[in-house]
Amino acid sequence: xxxxxxxxxxxxxxxxxxxxxxxxxxxxxxxxxxxxxxxxxxxxxxxxxxxxxxxxxxxxxxxxxxxxxxxxxxxxxxxxxxxxxxxxxxxxxxxxxxxxxxxxxxxxxxxxxxxxxxxxxxxxxxxxxxxxxxxxxxxxxxxxxxxxxxxxxxxxxxxxxxxxxxxxxxxxxxxxxxxxxxxxxxxxxxxxxxxxxxxxxxxxxxxxxxxxxxxxxxxxxxxxxxxxxxxxxxxxxxxxxxxxxxxxxxxxxxxxxxxxxxxxxxxxxxxxxxxxxxxxxxxxxxxxxxxxxxxxxxxxxxxxxxxxxxxxxxxxxxxxxxxxxxxxxxxxxxxxxxxxxxxxxxxxxxxxxxxxxxxxxxxxxxxxxxxxxxxxxxxxxxxxxxxxxxxxxxxxxxxxxxxxxxxxxxxxxxxxxxxxxxxxxxxxxxxxxxxxxxxxxxxxxxxxxxxxxxxxxxxxxxxxxxxxxxxxxxxxxxxxxxxxxxxxxxxxxxxxxxxxxxxxxxxxxxxxxxxxxxxxxxxxxxxxxxx
Numbered sequence: 001x002x003x004x005x006x007x008x009x010x011x012x013x014x015x016x017x018x019x020x021x022x023x024x025x026x027x028x029x030x031x032x033x034x035x036x037x038x039x040x041x042x043x044x045x046x047x048x049x050x051x052x053x054x055x056x057x058x059x060x061x062x063x064x065x066x067x068x069x070x071x072x073x074x075x076x077x078x079x080x081x082x083x084x085x086x087x088x089x090x091x092x093x094x095x096x097x098x099x100x101x102x103x104x105x106x107x108x109x110x111x112x113x114x115x116x117x118x119x120x121x122x123x124x125x126x127x128x129x130x131x132x133x134x135x136x137x138x139x140x141x142x143x144x145x146x147x148x149x150x151x152x153x154x155x156x157x158x159x160x161x162x163x164x165x166x167x168x169x170x171x172x173x174x175x176x177x178x179x180x181x182x183x184x185x186x187x188x189x190x191x192x193x194x195x196x197x198x199x200x201x202x203x204x205x206x207x208x209x210x211x212x213x214x215x216x217x218x219x220x221x222x223x224x225x226x227x228x229x230x231x232x233x234x235x236x237x238x239x240x241x242x243x244x245x246x247x248x249x250x251x252x253x254x255x256x257x258x259x260x261x262x263x264x265x266x267x268x269x270x271x272x273x274x275x276x277x278x279x280x281x282x283x284x285x286x287x288x289x290x291x292x293x294x295x296x297x298x299x300x301x302x303x304x305x306x307x308x309x310x311x312x313x314x315x316x317x318x319x320x321x322x323x324x325x326x327x328x329x330x331x332x333x334x335x336x337x338x339x340x341x342x343x344x345x346x347x348x349x350x351x352x353x354x355x356x357x358x359x360x361x362x363x364x365x366x367x368x369x370x371x372x373x374x375x376x377x378x379x380x381x382x383x384x385x386x387x388x389x390x391x392x393x394x395x396x397x398x399x400x401x402x403x404x405x406x407x408x409x410x411x412x413x414x415x416x417x418x419x420x421x422x423x424x425x426x427x428x429x430x431x432x433x434x435x436x437x438x439x440x441x442x443x444x445x446x447x448x449x450x451x452x453x454x455x456x457x458x459x460x461x462x463x464x465x466x467x468x469x470x471x472x473x474x475x476x477x478x479x480x481x482x483x484x485x486x487x488x489x490x491x492x493x494x495x496x497x498x499x500x501x502x503x504x505x506x507x508x509x510x511x512x513x514x515x516x517x518x519x520x521x522x523x524x525x526x527x528x529x530x531x
Contacts, residue, residue, distance in 0.1 A: 011086075012040060013051075013112040018068070020052050021149070051115045069093065069108065069150070076145045076152055078106050085227075087241075089113060090123070094157065104142060105158070109151040120151055126242045127153045129219045137210035139230065139240040158240070160186055160233045164226035167294055174297065175327040187235045194364065197332050200294050201361035204229075207237050208287060208355035214242075215280040215351055222278060224286030225265040226293065263309045264299050265289045268342050271310045281344040284354050288339025288347075291358075295332060296324035300340070315412070316394065317342070323396030323405065332361055334369040394420070401425060404434070 016036045023031040033052050037045045069091075073080045078095040084105060085092045095106040113119040127144040134140075140156040161169075161184075169184040170176055178199035182191035190199040207229055211221060221228075221242055228241045263271075267285035269278055292300050300318030303309040318340060321333040335357045341347045348354040348369075357367040397407040408424030419440070422429030428438045437444030440451070447454035455466040466477040480489075 013044070014110050016040070017051050017055075017112045017115065021055055024052075024055050051112060055115070075106065075108070075150055076143070076147050076154070078104060078152075078154060080106065089119070095154070097154070103157045103159075104154040105139075105156070107153050107155060111149065114149065114151050123151055123153070129214075129242050130155075132217055133210075133214055133219070133242075135210050135213050137206045137236060137238050138214070139238050155240075156238075158230040158232050158238055160231045162227045162240075163229040163231060163237070163290070163294070166231060167226060167297075170297075174325070185231045186233055187231060189235055193362070197295065197328060198362050198364065200291070201332075201358045203231075203237050204287070204291065205355050205358035205362055207239055208351045208358055210239050211283050211287065212280075212350055212352035212355060214239075215283070220278060220280060221283050221286075222270070223262060223265070224283050224290060225262050226290050227262075229290070263306055263313075264301060266310075266313060267344075268313055269344060271313045279344070280350055281347045284339050284348050284351055285341075285344075287351070287354065288336050291332075292318065292321060292336050292340065295328050295336070296321055298324060319394050320396050320398070322398035326398035326400075328398075329361075331357075331367040331370045334373045335361065335367050338369040338372070397424070408434070 016039060020031065020033060020036055023033075031052075033049065036052075037049060069075065069080060070083075071081055075095075077099070078097055080093045080095045082094045083091065084094050090107050090109050093106040093108065095104050096102070097104055109119065109123045114123075124144060127141050130138065130141040139158060142154045142156070144153040146152070163185075166181070166184040170180055176196040178193045178196055179191040181196055181199045181203070182188055185203070187203070190203065193199040193202055211224065214221065219242065221239065223241060224239075228239065230238045230240050232238060265286045267278065267282045270282060289300060301309060301312040301316065303312055321336050322328050322330070335354070338346070338357075339348055339354055348357075353368070357369055360367045394411075395407070395409040396405045399406045405424040407426045408422045408429070409427075410420040410422040410429040412420050412430070419430035422432045422437075422439065423434060425435045426438075427434030427436070427442075427444065430439055431441045432439030432447075432449070433443045435445045437447045437449070437452075437454070439449045442449030442451070443453045445454055446456045448458045450461045452458060461472040
């Protein structure tokens with residue numbers, strides 16, 4: 001695992017590209033590269049070697065390792081004063097334009113990516129795309145240029161945190177208030193609204209409208225996430241980083257072959273096939289995930305590896321929002337569910353439609369999403385349909401008693417192929433435990449499954465409990481099954497104090513060989529010690 005002091009693979013590649021460029025300038029065609037290639041994992045050496053070949057052929061210029069960018073450096077007439085952030089595609093510096101006295105955000109394409117024309121084209125496309133977007137809630141681009149092998153663009157500097165930073169500043173104690181969000185974002189006006197949910201919706205509604213304006217111009221962002229929503233000290237939330245905006249056939253892959261989008265916020269259609277065309281509803285999905293994370297205090301999908309995260313996005317339904325944050329309204333839950341629908345056709349048709357529902361949330365009005373979802377039973381059967389058609393499904397009711405949800409439904413397989421487990425007062429899952437448990441393996445006061453254990457147990461294969469009815473084996477105070485075991489046992493083979501079956505040994509027997517008159521009494525009235 002990479003520690004805080006270790007550079008990322010992207011940083012290592014940038015450094016190696018710069019070192020090789022210096023060698024090539026000094027040694028010409030005889031520059032050695034084996035020792036540099038050995039410093040990256042084997043699966044990335046061919047990509048790095050391709051960069052070296054491009055430098056040798058003169059197709060690209062790389063910056064010098066002897067003069068890396070940092071505070072005090074000057075690039076394109078901008079003096080760098082610090083680092084604002086690093087991503088898989090670029091590094092963003094805080095810089096000053098001396099002749100205007102203007103502070104800007106200077107975005108510099110990573111040197112390793114800058115060697116390939118497709119990445120440079122994408123970078124320039126961002127400048128062209130945003131230049132068309134004159135909107136108070138979209139970060140403006142001032143200039144674009146190239147110098148000493150560095151490709152850069154200067155942007156409006158937003159003096160304030162991004163939404164990801166703001167969410168991390170929220171207190172641990174729930175539920176959160178509008179005042180908590182106001183303090184975390186630095187937007188005092190949010191504290192005047194009635195509750196965290198309304199304040200968040202008021203903050204994000206203009207963002208959705210800004211994204212809708214971009215869509216009307218044919219521009220899809222493709223990487224909507226909390227860190228790309230910047231919050232100005234004047235109270236505006238602005239969309240940043242249109243670096244992935246591109247045509248439908250342009251792949252979003254980095255030099256190392258990793259997706260340039262952020263995995264947790266990618267839509268199922270992005271994950272399923274990098275070549276698949278996306279549209280405005282992809283951005284609606286990303287904003288829905290952002291809303292979910294802000295309200296629930298956690299991302300809807302997680303995993304220890306990129307493969308696990310992608311698998312969850314492709315195959316799972318996110319846990320119920322109100323199950324994670326019971327204080328949320330049904331209107332908010334339905335709006336987020338509609339925005340995050342796995343099938344794009346089931347989402348909001350545009351970001352402007354989502355913005356309208358966010359404005360309704362901010363004002364305490366009913367949302368269109370809730371009207372479409374219908375009443376309690378309609379929403380319940382919609383969840384059942386999702387469960388039946390989804391490789392993995394999870395629902396957790398918002399209400400809890402003694403730390404357990406009233407209802408927990410968890411069906412499918414988790415990471416590593418493990419069966420999903422459900423725990424609740426009513427638990428439904430592959431492996432379920434609760435007061436009432438239904439599943440392949442069910443353990444509860446009342447249990448129903450292939451294998452059931454409980455006071456009242458009904459199973460297709462084996463049931464163990466006080467009253468046990470099993471298609472294969474029933475074992476308990478009363479055991480009923482193909483083979484029954486218990487104080488009173490019924491089955492093709494039955495063994496008990498009272499036994500009814502084809503082969504029924506023990507004290508009082510009803511079987512093909514005859515009937516003990518006392519055995520019938522168990523069918524008419526309970527006997528002492530039966531339970």
